Amino acid sequence: MSLKVIKSGILDTIQDNGRYGNQHLGINPAGAMDKYAIQVTNMLVGNKPGEAIIEMHFPAAVFMFTQPALIALGGADFSASINGEPVPTLHAIVVGKNDVLQFHKPVNGARVYLAVGGGLVADNWMNSYSTHLKAKAGGYQGRNLRKDDELLLRQPFSVSVQQEEFIVLPWQADTKWSDDSKEILILPGNEWGRLTTESKENFTMTSFVITQQSDRMGYRLNNIPLHSITNEEVVSSAVSFGTIQLLPDGGLIVLMADHQTTGGYPRVAHVISAHHSKLAQMKAGDKIQFRLTDQQTAEELLIKQQQHLLQLQNACTFRLQQYFNK
């Protein structure tokens, strides 16, 4: 009872909500880049929202199921197919023995998530299944997935399905919880005041391009250099997912899931938590437009996202029960 990697992707890892409580040891949380997407994708197959899941970048792995399973794809759209037939994202799908799942081209987004009903067997390290690539621990042997890896399912999919072919279940998760604005909302950081007036304006008036030097640790942004009114050093201090640091060359880096626990560059801004998902689905070449907001708005948006997720979870649970008990 497993999911076999028959061709490896560029960077496919097992991730969950992250590993907390160890940052004082220099151990960063890791976890999924898009924590909203892993929740939605897990809910579609009836898992708890933070269940371990496979995160994939393009080109992604090709998988073969050695037994029937209930799966879902969420996050990015990489034009997935099963046995060559296109399958949609954000739907629960019943797959059969020997079905082959693959991804053809990146249509939108940067990271696709594959959830399997009942969960995957994975290594737990310090209370998380997330792959910590530097520590070589957690997830699947602490590394990215490779050809011939075999991921075991925690539970067999026991519902008997009549058809031979895979089945796309007829409902789709609604992920429209906020407006479609492409803007990324930010809060000023402790060193925001170090930027010159002109650089502050440039920060929100112009857009930034995500460069090729971007990965799970952080995104380097390209634009005219920003200027600081002081060169006073910042003594190393904690940073977070979404922290935007000003580099000595005037460039910016946005810290992502594999960010370091502490940093010594000025923290000029922070992307609000509710927009981490949007950010995580951006890739090299994409443009980012920042807009300043306030603490209250940031909090309200995350609460709104959370309320939406709770409704979605209830809806998914209800639909799955209805479908499999009829």
Next chain:
Amino acid sequence: MVSSNGFEMHSSIIRYRIFPLGDSAITIDFGNCIDETLNKEVIRRFNQLQQQPFPGMIEAVPAYSSLTIHYDMVALRKKGTDALTIFQWVEQQLLERLEQPVEHSATKERYMKISVCYEKDFAPDIEQLAAIKNISVEEVIQFHTSKTYKVYMLGFLPGFTYMGEVDEKIAIPRKPQPVNIVAGSVGIAGKQTGIYPLASPGGWQIIGRTPLKLFDAKRDEPTLLRVGDLVQFYPVTKKEFEEIKITEL
């Protein structure tokens, strides 16, 4: 001052400021500098929070002169806080705590001895450091091993320790560009000294290597050193290095 029950009381006269680190974390900043007194306050407050976390707290991260608390905004909203924002509620919790001096038992700091081989093969930057500082390689080793260092914080990599402070005679700025550094490398950056627990790009000037495993994911406590530890380096030969390394596997 020492109270009658043998506990050292710490008066909270240290000044601080509090600022949000995004929308889900808060930082108490005791001063943007490397200072042993401030760092002691950070560690005391950190230990207290570890023992008595406030509701909604995810974790606390001590640094040189600041303490950051990551919190769960959604969990706190469910609690129905009266404050205008969740940040303000968390800030209030911290202010109340900061009003209270931290009582801390006179627990002894751990004293850790770390073997280091300063021989050329393991110390790519030691000769240049000696030349720039106009001292001999032997003197670099002597200065580095003659002091006891405090682990001010961990960060950057799992188990990477920021220790201080080295003698001015061997203090040297980090390299302008990072290079690939071998696990166990012992380096200097300004007046800081530290050990790379894992192979990584880095800019510290490397003057030796320890055979000890500073980080091992398989251990219950994966990092060898903790914040607040006192560390003394002692020189070993390449042969001794290899012997110790075998016992570490």
